Amino acid sequence: MNIFKIAFSWFLSLFTSTYRMKSVESDLPTKLKSNTLYVVHEDGFLEHAAMLCPCGCTEILQMNLIPDERPLWKLTKHENGTVSLYPSVWRKKGCNSHFWLRNSHIKWCDF
Numbered sequence: 001m002n003i004f005k006i007a008f009s010w011f012l013s014l015f016t017s018t019y020r021m022k023s024v025e026s027d028l029p030t031k032l033k034s035n036t037l038y039v040v041h042e043d044g045f046l047e048h049a050a051m052l053c054p055c056g057c058t059e060i061l062q063m064n065l066i067p068d069e070r071p072l073w074k075l076t077k078h079e080n081g082t083v084s085l086y087p088s089v090w091r092k093k094g095c096n097s098h099f100w101l102r103n104s105h106i107k108w109c110d111f
């Protein structure tokens, strides 16, 4: 790989950081990694998804996946291994980040 390709892939990764999904049992790790969507299970049931705010503010965002509770997000695992969350995630305080997680990529919403 030459230096131009390395520079180019780094440049590209600024815009298209791919999220990995990581399943955890019961509890989140004390320190979350960036570009990772944590999915918390309890007794085989999905409880919630968690991730660091993609804006870089280090806030932990938690999305409920339990059907009886609101607000409720739907986690979709695609055949190609990517994941999507529905609906979008919108922080109403702090950094006000509003984005979709689609096919393991962050898609920012216009304000």
Ligand SMILES: [Zn+2]
Pocket: 053, 054, 055, 056, 057, 058, 059, 095, 096, 097
């Ligand atoms: Zn943020």
